[in-house]
Amino acid sequence: MALTLSIIIMLLVGVFAGTLGALLGLGGGMIVTPILVIGFNIPIHYAIGAGIVAVIATSSGASIAYLKDDMLNLRVAMLLEIFTTIGALIGAICAGFFAPIWLNFLFGVLPVYQSYRMWRKLHTHNQAELVAHNDPLANKLQLNATYYDKALNQNIDYRVENIPGGAVVMLWAGLASGLLGIGSGMFKVFAMDGVMKMPLKPASATSNLMMGVTAAASALVYFFNGTIRADIAVPIALGIVLGATIGARIMPHVPAKRLRQLFIPVVGIAGLQLLLKAFNITLY
Numbered sequence: 001m002a003l004t005l006s007i008i009i010m011l012l013v014g015v016f017a018g019t020l021g022a023l024l025g026l027g028g029g030m031i032v033t034p035i036l037v038i039g040f041n042i043p044i045h046y047a048i049g050a051g052i053v054a055v056i057a058t059s060s061g062a063s064i065a066y067l068k069d070d071m072l073n074l075r076v077a078m079l080l081e082i083f084t085t086i087g088a089l090i091g092a093i094c095a096g097f098f099a100p101i102w103l104n105f106l107f108g109v110l111p112v113y114q115s116y117r118m119w120r121k122l123h124t125h126n127q128a129e130l131v132a133h134n135d136p137l138a139n140k141l142q143l144n145a146t147y148y149d150k151a152l153n154q155n156i157d158y159r160v161e162n163i164p165g166g167a168v169v170m171l172w173a174g175l176a177s178g179l180l181g182i183g184s185g186m187f188k189v190f191a192m193d194g195v196m197k198m199p200l201k202p203a204s205a206t207s208n209l210m211m212g213v214t215a216a217a218s219a220l221v222y223f224f225n226g227t228i229r230a231d232i233a234v235p236i237a238l239g240i241v242l243g244a245t246i247g248a249r250i251m252p253h254v255p256a257k258r259l260r261q262l263f264i265p266v267v268g269i270a271g272l273q274l275l276l277k278a279f280n281i282t283l284y
Contacts, residue, residue, distance in 0.1 A: 007235045014239020022062035022247025024263050025204030026185040029055045049227035050236050052219050057237040059212025061244025071205040073145050080170045081210050087174020105278035111271025114190040115264045122260055132161040132197035147202050150252040158199050166196040185211050186267045200256045
């Protein structure tokens with residue numbers, strides 16, 4: 001009876017994490033891991049393994065729906081994923097050479113800054129700051145695109161800019177994954193929305209696709225070292241696939257302003273958590 005109840009609760013946790021992850025393009029790992037550690041008293045290394053599976057499940061559930069809705073920018077995804085992969089490889093090679101305190105501090109600053117930038121976007125009256133300028137490199141690589149905003153009932157043409165800046169943030173995202181073993185969805189959204197000025201909806205959708213590619217490589221390592229337990233990962237993954245599908249169906253109908261209001265506290269808390277870890281203060 002207790003085992004059945006535990007599985008049902010894990011399924012519900014998965015549904016919640018998948019819905020929120022698909023809405024914001026963050027993956028479900030940053031939600032699942034602390035819940036498993038605090039609520040189920042599961043050792044952190046098994047929780048992280050389940051978190052990696054959660055990211056793949058979120059990506060799988062959401063990306064199919066976003067692809068059908070033509071919300072994904074596949075060209076941007078393929079370009080930026082190159083730099084994420086390079087960063088992840090460098091991070092994995094250099095993981096033993098850096099003190100965790102400094103790593104947590106450096107990677108915690110960016111999400112906090114990202115939350116601040118998003119807060120500014122919500123309160124700015126200068127619309128020119130929110131729209132990308134004509135970028136010759138983006139035009140050459142054919143990165144500009146169109147998506148249908150169901151909340152506004154209209155097609156939105158958008159451009160992207162500052163490709164080198166986005167590439168640097170994605171390299172940083174890969175380093176974070178390789179050095180700290182964390183998901184990099186919040187960095188991906190920041191690269192596209194904050195640096196390249198892609199609208200938040202296609203940025204979140206494209207981030208969901210990219211996270212699955214990045215996490216798949218990590219999942220192989222976690223699987224072979226025995227930290228992915230089927231009794232934990234399977235119910236979480238099933239719930240997340242359902243939740244991600246729900247989130248992907250909801251997101252096109254949600255105004256971008258509401259998504260930003262939800263995004264700011266989630267990413268801000270994640271950044272603060274890394275900063276606290278830098279000072280040996282853990283929340284779970």
